[in-house]
Amino acid sequence: MNKKKYNLCLVTDRDILNGKSLEKAVEDSILGGATMIQLREKNICENEFIEIGKKIKKITDKYNIPLLINDKVNVALEIDANGVHLGQDDMNPMKAREILGENKIIGLSISTLEEFKKSKEYPVDYYGVGPIYPTISKSDAQKPMGLEGLKELRKLTNKPLMAIGGITEENTLEILENGGDGIAVISNILKDENVKRNTKKLKTIFEKKELMEKVAGKIEKLRDRNPLIYHLTNMVTINDCANVTLGIGASPLMSFSEEELEDIIKISEALVLNIGTMDKEMVSMAVKMGKMGNKYKKPIVLDPVGAGATKARKELVEKLMENIKFSVVKGNLAEIKSILNFESESKGVDSLDFPLEDEILKVGKEFYEKYNTVLCITGKNDYIFSKENIIKIQNGHENMGKVTGTGCMTGSLIGSFLGGGETDFLSGILGVGIMGIAGEMGQEESKYLGTGTLRVKIIDKISKMNSKIFLENIKLESI
Numbered sequence: 001m002n003k004k005k006y007n008l009c010l011v012t013d014r015d016i017l018n019g020k021s022l023e024k025a026v027e028d029s030i031l032g033g034a035t036m037i038q039l040r041e042k043n044i045c046e047n048e049f050i051e052i053g054k055k056i057k058k059i060t061d062k063y064n065i066p067l068l069i070n071d072k073v074n075v076a077l078e079i080d081a082n083g084v085h086l087g088q089d090d091m092n093p094m095k096a097r098e099i100l101g102e103n104k105i106i107g108l109s110i111s112t113l114e115e116f117k118k119s120k121e122y123p124v125d126y127y128g129v130g131p132i133y134p135t136i137s138k139s140d141a142q143k144p145m146g147l148e149g150l151k152e153l154r155k156l157t158n159k160p161l162m163a164i165g166g167i168t169e170e171n172t173l174e175i176l177e178n179g180g181d182g183i184a185v186i187s188n189i190l191k192d193e194n195v196k197r198n199t200k201k202l203k204t205i206f207e208k209k210e211l212m213e214k215v216a217g218k219i220e221k222l223r224d225r226n227p228l229i230y231h232l233t234n235m236v237t238i239n240d241c242a243n244v245t246l247g248i249g250a251s252p253l254m255s256f257s258e259e260e261l262e263d264i265i266k267i268s269e270a271l272v273l274n275i276g277t278m279d280k281e282m283v284s285m286a287v288k289m290g291k292m293g294n295k296y297k298k299p300i301v302l303d304p305v306g307a308g309a310t311k312a313r314k315e316l317v318e319k320l321m322e323n324i325k326f327s328v329v330k331g332n333l334a335e336i337k338s339i340l341n342f343e344s345e346s347k348g349v350d351s352l353d354f355p356l357e358d359e360i361l362k363v364g365k366e367f368y369e370k371y372n373t374v375l376c377i378t379g380k381n382d383y384i385f386s387k388e389n390i391i392k393i394q395n396g397h398e399n400m401g402k403v404t405g406t407g408c409m410t411g412s413l414i415g416s417f418l419g420g421g422e423t424d425f426l427s428g429i430l431g432v433g434i435m436g437i438a439g440e441m442g443q444e445e446s447k448y449l450g451t452g453t454l455r456v457k458i459i460d461k462i463s464k465m466n467s468k469i470f471l472e473n474i475k476l477e478s479i
């Protein structure tokens with residue numbers, strides 16, 4: 001059973017919409033990340049319920065989201081809803097299953113362990129558990145079950161547990177950590193006109209928990225594996241790139257010898273290509289390195305430093321993008337816009353763009369669509385793009401821009417995780433996130449000493465990084 005289907009359910013209540021459109025609220029919530037809609041409308045006649053249900057069903061069908069009807073099995077049958085949610089005093093789930101058939105979803109509300117024990121043989125797909133916390137959305141709500149009750153219930157069943165009652169952005173994570181699979185929410189989604197934003201805030205908590213589970217142990221795994229990472233990189237920052245690669249647990253290999261290029265690539269587990277200090281030899285080797293990396297199926301990170309700042313750089317990057325398949329491309333907005341032939345401003349290798357988020361998202365999506373490559377756009381906030389996900393990371397400090405090479409070092413971190421066997425997308429998140437966290441922590445310790453100390457502190461913090469530190473400090477959200 002796909003428990004994600006049950007992880008974020010909007011429960012409707014027109015009474016708190018203050019005249020706003022229920023259809024728009026439902027669609028906005030789906031766009032914000034709701035995975036299921038429960039139509040729960042009290043004090044209306046059956047015909048009106050059916051009329052409303054048909055309108056909402058058109059919206060949920062459009063987005064392929066399940067629509068459940070609260071209490072009314074006959075209404076669910078009439079509009080061909082995806083199922084029903086039943087209370088303890090509603091139709092017996094055995095009878096509802098008989099009427100609706102095997103393919104419909106049936107949920108059952110339980111507020112005590114005793115209610116569960118009486119109903120555990122019922123043919124239901126999930127349990128609505130609660131209230132977990134005090135709530136004002138339901139006048140007939142029972143005494144709160146609390147997290148301890150949820151935890152006990154988790155031990156008794158493998159079916160999805162959807163918590164309801166007093167659910168907020170602040171307490172959703174503790175519900176998930178104490179046995180809940182999902183949440184059903186009324187007021188904290190519908191409380192104002194920002195229904196999409198309210199839903200998205202809750203959805204982000206699920207995505208962050210999922211990411212936390214994926215990230216757990218990854219830094220330690222990298223240190224155990226100690227992959228060899230070949231760099232053809234920026235001469236200005238080559239020493240720092242080597243140090244952060246070592247610090248995170250990989251082994252750096254820096255070589256500018258074309259004669260040994262193939263032998264090195266054969267034994268390396270990932271490649272980092274950084275065009276920061278260009279010369280004729282770099283241009284020749286960069287293309288050969290990329291093609292050879294593809295030939296031997298090695299993951300490659302491209303850092304197109306200063307792309308677009310000069311004609312020679314632009315021509316090289318165009319040649320690289322045309323002839324080589326990269327696992328990850330990491331750059332600032334000006335560099336990425338140059339690759340796409342968008343107008344942009346830069347000064348040397350630094351971006352002078354101060355964009356709105358909408359522009360970053362437009363550029364990132366177009367880049368991914370064109371090249372089918374994970375993209376990291378770094379800046380005040382960092383964005384990682386994949387086919388299905390966009391992650392925004394808000395770690396870092398403005399003084400990192402005064403330390404030469406933090407971007408180059410980020411490329412080395414990404415390459416290290418690629419070499420450690422992580423996916424392109426997760427490697428981007430880990431590399432960018434670790435650099436931002438190290439920058440924040442380093443700034444806190446060096447703020448009275450200056451940027452020279454900050455540079456050293458960043459490397460120190462990376463060398464001491466572990467999964468626990470990462471998970472406690474990462475600030476991310478799904479876009």
